[in-house]
Amino acid sequence: MAEVSLTGVTKRFGGATALDDLSLTVGDGELVVLLGPTGAGKTTALRVVAGLERPEAGTVSIGGRPVTDVPPAGRDVAFVFQQFSLYPHLTVYDNLAFPLRSPMRREPEAAIRLRVERIAALLRIDHKLGNRATRLSGGEMQRVAIGRALVRRPAVYLMDEPLSALDAKLRSELRLELKRIKDEMGATILYVTHDQIEAMTLATRIGVLDRGRLVQVGTPREVYERPCSVHVAARLGTPAINLIPAGVLPAPAAPPGTHTIGARTEHLRLGAAGPNGRPALIHRVEHLGDQSHLHVEVGGHTLVVLADAHAPLKAGDRVVVELTDPVCFDADGVRIDVPPGPAAAAAAMMGSMRP
């Protein structure tokens, strides 16, 4: 396993810039998740590391070795594609053995058999080894695709939404499986996903991309709790963070210059009428089982509030909503730090604005 670093990588497709001066280092044994909307450049970043795309500017190095001009075969990476990565004309066994039989490796068949069987058992597809790759369910196909990457011990694994095509149950199973594999093998992984739970549970660090630019890198907790901008805040969280203009709800801690307040569902509380509360009208109640989401209207804005599953609330009820832990953004959508206490307020006003 090795460290991967991209330095100043720019990639254009015709007139469109897919990656704009991207610099990112994935440490040895780290799992970095790339998050971002469709077209943000996540997949392009993986393809640049794999050598499937040549960047117009910047360098890529794997394990300290510059590989910008090295073809994919020489980079020692493994790639799990979102789909289409199984060879339909081969059996599951041959699919798994394919990377080991490449001219770069040419391992003896006995060693290949051992390795393939071990990985197949790990992914619980060992009973399907003789099947044609096309005679598998979606979940099995994806496990074979992941297995094709795992049979090797590459410098880095690149995974492009490997679990997105699966149903919820299988996805959570494989998510745990990946976590275990990562911890056991100490693999370096660059991982693209849309799924918040995958990002939060698997990532050592999360990198958020927007229009080819890396806008924030940090631990899942940092990115979730201290998003650097409105854009990042909106990327993570289900349901999406409530973004409301300052002043709709009282926020005594909000620093001056606050233009927009971000409040996650769990950061809004149903309280009693008081100086910090505002009356709200419940439009809709979503019962999720362990909790409920209330869609409420406050001052002309619709917010989603987390509530106890057993709270006797229904549409049309009037409640009082108050903020507990707001994230504040200025007029440009950049986060302004909320001072930890009144004493630090003055210091915060000096401008602890973070990029």
Added chain:
Amino acid sequence: MSAPASAPGTWGTRLAALAVILYAVVTIAPLLWIVQTGFKTPSDAIAYPPKVFAEPSLEGYVNLFTTRSRQTEEYIAGLPPPDSWVERLVRSRNMVIAGPSKVGERFVNSLIVGFGSTFLAVFLGTLAAYAFSRFRVPLKDDLMFFILSTRMMPPIAVAIPIYLMYRELGLTDTHLGMILLYTAVNVSLAVWLLKGFIDEIPREYEEAALIDGYSRLAAFRKVVLPQAATGIAATAIFCLIFAWNEYAFAVLLTSGEAQTMPPFIPFIIGEGGQDWPAVAAATTLFLIPIVVFTVLLRKHLLRGITFGAVRR
């Protein structure tokens, strides 16, 4: 079509089956007639009203494979007794065998030219189609249109320039000349058909192979070719049928050494009366390679024709 019409056992299905059977009869009847004529005697072949059931005879095949000369009965009576049934059959018509005919050579010529040009057209077509499908080729659309445009005019329209060119280059009546000509005509069809097939193969397959340590060529061989096999087979059949049946250029450019079957068959008629059984025998033989080739590849052919039209 409504759902009940396609359910088994309904009137719609029966009508459809009837239509298919009628069509099959219409297309197969002439073939059966030809095959049967090959086994008739010349007089039965031209009998009127036509004889549906005739005494089978191998005279057509004997005549096809031999050249004969007519002799007087006295001359034939003076010969030593015939040493084979072929000899006996020929003598019964007051003829003696002068030697073998050219049909064997012509048949071999057709095989060489037909399969040679098909192989070349499909080989070049596959490489070109792969490049057009996967790489950034400058002026790609214009080049593809140019390739197609070579088929917009009937090839025979340029017969005279090609004839003059071939004469200057010494390519007339050579296998090479005919192979090149049919390849040139077929390669445009091959490129277009195969590009469609290769476009359907997701490029992630090759990219996965590239990442797994295979070269571009190895990835092409191990991943693209097996998946394009269906398309390649279908394309090969189309190319072979064209090259096998081509008549006009074969008449114009071949007369001896490299003559193929299509221009040879009409010549049989002229040799000693209208020998329809021999013509029919030649036609029957001529059909066999295409039938065998198509049957061998039939499983690919069906999928090839419906490829892209059907969701996999």
